[in-house]
Amino acid sequence: MSAPIRPARGMRDFLPHDVRRRDYVIRVVEDVYRRYGFQPLETPALENIETLTGKYGEEGNKLIFKVLRRGEGETSGETDLALRYDLTVPLARVVAEHRGALPKFFKRYQIQPVWRADRPARGRFREFYQCDVDAIGSASMVVEAELCAAVADVLQRLGFRDFVIRVNHRLVLAGLLDHAGVPPALHGAALVALDKLDKVGPDGVGNELQARGIDRPAVEALLPLFAGRMELGELGRLLATRPEAAAAVAGLEKLFALSGSTSAGPYLRFDASLARGLSYYTGAIMEIAVPDLAGSLGGGGRYDGLIGMFLGQDIPACGFSLGLERILVVMTERGMFPADVDTGGADVLVTQFDDGESAEEALGLARDLREAGVRVDVYPEPDKLGKQFKYAAAAGVRHVAIMGGDERARGVVTVKDMTSGQQRAVPRAGIGQWFSAGAAHQELAPSGSEDQE
């Protein structure tokens, strides 16, 4: 039996076309993140297993890719390392370790792959990129406002107009559950059920709540709190006697007020049914929704206790993560990529003839063009001209430079624009400058007449 030809389950190869599109999105993300003053960070793919376990909740724990200990572990099954599950926990570890070397307020971005042993589905892979921004050291709502603004900027720059940033607060949720009489031990179970309100409706959520062990009076008290799409103000009055929850409501009101002066303002929406699965969130939680994707484009929240799990002393922190693969799925389906992202890897193809001198001439021409900053591909062997044109067209190379016996005798290069079909003779001596000056695009642009000689 031959070796498998496909990558491992949930993993993918990226062909040049894919890489170009990924790079385009990453470049936009990176550019926006930098404008907000975030600094780059990279961490190892592998972490010690204790670093990751117990940080993500029960579901998350199961999805961690574990690595057998080298040597004995291969027979005993013992694991000591794991592939990172997200970029937030590694950041918390780094902050704990390098606390003294980092500024009082540390803002970092990180664009790297993470791994989850999930079942693959549309927009879900076992290896995928996250684009994280996190701000460490401040409990101010200004942090949340800036994070929301940054991701809103990214999505708008990429051409998204119809996304919604759903916002909620862990302490608001806790307050509502307390108010309805759900015992604290069942808060997690209740949140999982409530998170489905959009999909299964109030009756469905009610059934699931009871199935999860929440008694009928609590369910009946709980459902109206969520089904009515309560406004923040109303919620504040309802939770006025619960100081923590009331403060959380006030915090969200502050976030909305602050966001009035950022690009996130029009996209923010309070949603009491947003829960989010990761267990380390302690405050505001956010998630980005678009109509044509069941999952989210990204999510985030405040996690004031996570760094303390490494350091023994809490440091406030808040972050937002964009899912590169999710963004790419939607952009691909909607055709949102600019045309130039999909152009080939070269600007010019230099042809070759079977006349003895052509190879040296072709390489020399390529060198001069490359020195002028032009991306050049040289057809590697003598062939019929038609084949060479066909190759250029298939490879997405716009110009073909022909230098055969005729051209050499005249000291020129024939340059053909594959998009318009037009061609002209350009002096060999000035060819590099002619290209880098953009003359190729201007003078050979489509003008109605085809194939002028």
Add this chain to the structure above:
RNA sequence: GUGGGUGUAGCUCAGCGGUAGAGCGCCGGACUGUGGCUCCGGAAGUCGCGGGUUCGAACCCCGUCAUCCACCCCA
């Protein structure tokens, strides 16, 4: 992890017990220094894999793997 669909040529798919097919792409030619248009010709498939039923299986049955969709969960 649960339920369902689909695996046939490079790609999209037809065939659904009786000789393996089409379109597109690819290669060659008409066109010996010009791609796209047209015409002619050609190559190409253990019909996902393993077993079973049958005189005979791409087709029916069982298993398995892959993939897609809906749940679950998430980026």
